[in-house]
Amino acid sequence: xxxxxxxxxxxxxxxxxxxxxxxxxxxxxxxxxxxxxxxxxxxxxxxxxxxxxxxxxxxxxxxxxxxxxxxxxxxxxxxxxxxxxxxxxxxxxxxxxxxxxxxxxxxxxxxxxxxxxxxxxxxxxxxxxxxxxxxxxxxxxxxxxxxxxxxxxxxxxxxxxxxxxxxxxxxxxxxxxxxxxxxxxxxxxxxxxxxxxxxxxxxxxxxxxxxxxxxxxxxxxxxxxxxxxxxxxxxxxxxxxxxxxxxxxxxxxxxxxxxxxxxxxxxxxxxxxxxxxxxxx
Amino acid sequence: xxxxxxxxxxxxxxxxxxxxxxxxxxxxxxxxxxxxxxxxxxxxxxxxxxxxxxxxxxxxxxxxxxxxxxxxxxxxxxxxxxxxxxxxxxxxxxxxxxxxxxxxxxxxxxxxxxxxxxxxxxxxxxxxxxxxxxxxxxxxxxxxxxxxxxxxxxxxxxxxxxxxxxxxxxxxxxxxxxxxxxxxxxxxxxxxxxxxxxxxxxxxxxxxxxxxxxxxxxxxxxxxxxxxxxxxxxxxxxxxxxxxxxxxxxxxxxxxxxxxxxxxxxxxxxxxxxxxxxxxx
Numbered sequence: 001x002x003x004x005x006x007x008x009x010x011x012x013x014x015x016x017x018x019x020x021x022x023x024x025x026x027x028x029x030x031x032x033x034x035x036x037x038x039x040x041x042x043x044x045x046x047x048x049x050x051x052x053x054x055x056x057x058x059x060x061x062x063x064x065x066x067x068x069x070x071x072x073x074x075x076x077x078x079x080x081x082x083x084x085x086x087x088x089x090x091x092x093x094x095x096x097x098x099x100x101x102x103x104x105x106x107x108x109x110x111x112x113x114x115x116x117x118x119x120x121x122x123x124x125x126x127x128x129x130x131x132x133x134x135x136x137x138x139x140x141x142x143x144x145x146x147x148x149x150x151x152x153x154x155x156x157x158x159x160x161x162x163x164x165x166x167x168x169x170x171x172x173x174x175x176x177x178x179x180x181x182x183x184x185x186x187x188x189x190x191x192x193x194x195x196x197x198x199x200x201x202x203x204x205x206x207x208x209x210x211x212x213x214x215x216x217x218x219x220x221x222x223x224x225x226x227x228x229x230x231x232x233x234x235x236x237x238x239x240x241x242x243x244x245x246x247x248x249x250x251x252x253x254x255x256x257x258x259x260x261x262x263x264x265x266x267x268x269x270x271x272x273x274x275x276x277x278x279x280x281x
Numbered sequence: 282x283x284x285x286x287x288x289x290x291x292x293x294x295x296x297x298x299x300x301x302x303x304x305x306x307x308x309x310x311x312x313x314x315x316x317x318x319x320x321x322x323x324x325x326x327x328x329x330x331x332x333x334x335x336x337x338x339x340x341x342x343x344x345x346x347x348x349x350x351x352x353x354x355x356x357x358x359x360x361x362x363x364x365x366x367x368x369x370x371x372x373x374x375x376x377x378x379x380x381x382x383x384x385x386x387x388x389x390x391x392x393x394x395x396x397x398x399x400x401x402x403x404x405x406x407x408x409x410x411x412x413x414x415x416x417x418x419x420x421x422x423x424x425x426x427x428x429x430x431x432x433x434x435x436x437x438x439x440x441x442x443x444x445x446x447x448x449x450x451x452x453x454x455x456x457x458x459x460x461x462x463x464x465x466x467x468x469x470x471x472x473x474x475x476x477x478x479x480x481x482x483x484x485x486x487x488x489x490x491x492x493x494x495x496x497x498x499x500x501x502x503x504x505x506x507x508x509x510x511x512x513x514x515x516x517x518x519x520x521x522x523x524x525x526x527x528x529x530x531x532x533x534x535x536x537x538x539x540x541x542x543x544x545x546x547x548x549x550x551x552x553x554x555x556x557x558x559x560x561x562x
Contacts, residue, residue, distance in 0.1 A: 055479070058503065112504070204500050223393070226500065226509075228504045229504060
């Protein structure tokens, strides 16, 4: 939805969360042929200092599936380097596998911040990424609260043991050690700064097309650490799905055949919707 | 200057960088009586969780000398708790001692970020705090560059071994591991985001009254860490001054007697000025 609004100025085929089967490979003996796979979305140049340091996700010349100069997954066929693909374990259904990319993005938080059972954590935003982040952070033993606007979405996280609170029903002056901003709205960041304790950490997950007027003095005065967080480890996400540590299936609002793709977008735009799937088979 | 513009909405006596002599104390036997001192500017309540954890600088009920609900140092007399005072070593002149507070703020950076000789560091802003930050970071052995608009100010840092560059004369596409934003202008932060490498760190030092429209997506996309940095360790700063590790005296543009205080402000407003002192004796 943000890309349609103009985020990154992308023109091309949308889609960066998918599961599919490998139908051909340059290496005809590739062990992935015929296998069910998911794929990492950043394709680095392979030669620069970032790629050589294993940080291809940050290669300045990278393309990104369905986001930067590379057609995406809303199609019958897509191409990705074999090195980007991960075989999906049999224990993980197609519906679950589609969540590998956003679930990996949620696990990225725990790669960047040492979250433990001593921490109070607030996740702002009850969209897909907010719910997945709250569920992943719950695995650390931290005291996690998910804040959002939609009772039905909060319920998905609550059913898996996360505390939830409706926006506007927070206790006054309550602050948290760690606040994860996943509202997907430009105003979320300043709210996050008001909800984190002095010397606390704000994890910024929302990428928003829109700019907004803001004052950053609270970051300095309260010596806040702000950490930008994007793509994460696919292997960790697939393992969590295979071990049924996190149940993503309640996040699927509906699945449409490709001929009804326009209806899928209409539903995805509605406020109560979470994940809407399109089936290209 | 930012407080006069409205930062923090303060009304009262200005001034939070000073040196003075202790003329009276509640404890008439205080060893500080008659001693030359500088003073930490945050006065915590002494009872809350922050104060009990030694983080009185972040006490939500604190007053701040000349900034929040406490008259400041531009006066013949001021009061501070004895616990806020630090005796000035004989090796440190009055002119040098006045820099303890901003020099401590510069040392705060090295308390928050593990800067080493492997790092490339850019300090943005050739005001007092920018110059002091560059000099302090230079002590770590890091490769430090100070960027600013004023040749005369950059020269103060260059004379002590810091590389300098005029704004607009940077190499294209050059990025740094760590960028310290000390421009004191609302636009500095977005420039900092464009000059830090992916996964790098921006240290935010500027507290600016003005808000500004901005887009934070680069923080997320490049997984930048932003660290707000405010007041720092007085003892470290005084020791560096006593050991002559940093020469602050070239930062003094002029000293005025109190009867010429208005002229002092006029001069401080001028673009080429650094520190302007007022002598209340």
